[in-house]
Amino acid sequence: MKPLWALSIGLVLSACSKSEPPPAPVRPVLSIKVQALNEEDLGRFAGSIQARYESNTGFRVGGRIASRNVDVGTEVEKGTLLATLDPxxxxxxxxxxxxxxxxxxxxxxxxxxxxxxxxxxxxxxxxxxxxxxxxxxxxxxxxxxxxxxxxxxxxxxxxxxYTELRADHKAVVTAWSAEAGQVVSAGQQVVTLAQPDIKEAVIDLPDTLVDQLPSDVVFLVATQLDPNTNTTAIIREIEPQAQSATRTRRARLTLAETPEGFRLGTAISVTLSSAIKPRIELPITALQEVDGKPRIWVIDAQSKTVSPRDITVISRTDSTVVLAGGVKNGERVVSAGVNSLKPGQPVKIDEDSQ
Incomplete structure (x- = not known):
């Protein structure tokens, strides 16, 4: 009787082991929190802060320059002697x-x-x-x-x-086109004066982008050394023709404000963006295709498990994919390693994932 009893116990244990498979291993994954985009980034371009009003000044008579009295960057008052000719x-x-x-x-x-x-x-x-x-x-x-x-x-x-060249208004000397000892003719450009009161941002935009700029385009202007020093701007004027060498057109932007860090000649970074219908953008590594249908893996915040979800793709690039829907703002999606996941599999979220 004892061997029969032991055999029965063994059969019961064997049946239990077949009905309850071992739990799936916890898999570490990289993830990203979904954030709907309300603006479209049209690009970032380098430029500089310049004066809206500049004047190229020269002598009213010709002759040899005897002296140059101020340097570039000097602030001058009206009537300041800038340079002289041999009289x-x-x-x-x-x-x-x-x-x-x-x-x-x-x-x-x-x-x-x-x-x-x-x-x-x-x-x-x-x-x-x-x-x-x-x-x-x-x-x-x-x-x-x-x-x-x-x-x-x-x-x-x-x-x-006229052999004395004087400033006719308060200005900043931004450039010299002639040096002492040089012979100049009447009216030839010698010095450039900028009025520092009104400043604007100047950038060069690709000719193809200018023709596609929406009417509600927003320019965010920031200094390259300190991005926190920034303001918004709107287009004041764009050159009607592109430069033949670079195929770019110079744009001058009117600043909404003029922070203290926006000095003449300051290097700036200008970001173009436009308001769009909210959409979701994910890295291309978050996308998995099964039988030609795209899907993503969504992480349940409570159980820390993953589940597949079918989505509709609007567009994709080599690095990103734009979705028409299928996922809510704030949900967390697996951003790498999607091909090794199974429905309901527990995962360990990397706290440093963005």
Missing amino acids: SDQQNQLRSAQGDLAKIQAQLINAKATAQRQQALFDRGVGAQAQLDEANTDLKTTQASLDQARAAVNQSKDQLG
Whole structure:
């Protein structure tokens, strides 16, 4: 009887072992929390902070630059002397004009005296009318020559004053196009002055992107050294034609605010984004295809187990996939190792997963 009893116990234990398989092993996985996207990132571009108003200034006369009085980056007030020309030619012209003026002034004194004598003789009846008329004509001609000589002196003084290049408004020197000793012509660009009161962001955008920019595009402008120093901006103007070498078009953006860190010449990073219908974007490694149907593995927050879920794919790239739905905002999805999972399998979530 004892062997039969032991055999019965063995058969019962064997049956129990077949009905209760060992639990599935806990598998560590990488996961990501689903976050619906409300904005579409259109790209990030480098640029700089520049003044809206800049002026390229030069001398009003030609000559050799004698001195350059300020450096790039210097803030100047209205009337500040920026540079000077060698004034030798203008000084000689002024001396010549002043000599001509002195000569005409002497001639005028003589013409007045002659006219007075002829008038006195004519009044006594011993002078001829023709001589009086000639004297008066010489007086008027000399007076006109005097006015012309005075104008020449004033013009020579102006020409001498033009050998000094001064700032016509408060500004910041942003560039020099000529150095001391260089000969420049009248009107040639010598220095660039920027008005620091109104600043804007300047970037170069691909020509193909400019034509596709939506009307509600948002520009986030931040300094490259400190991304926390940022503001938003809108398009003020875009060049109508692309540069032939780079196929880019320069865009100037009006800043909503001007943080203290936005100094002239500051390197900035400009991010373009546009409001879109909420959508879900996951890494391509989270996608699994079974019989041609895409699905993902969703982690149950309570039981720490996974279950497959069919989804609809809108678009995909080499690194990401965009879903039309099938998963809720805030759910956690396995982001790597999906091909080795089974329904209901317990998993260990990496706390550092993003």
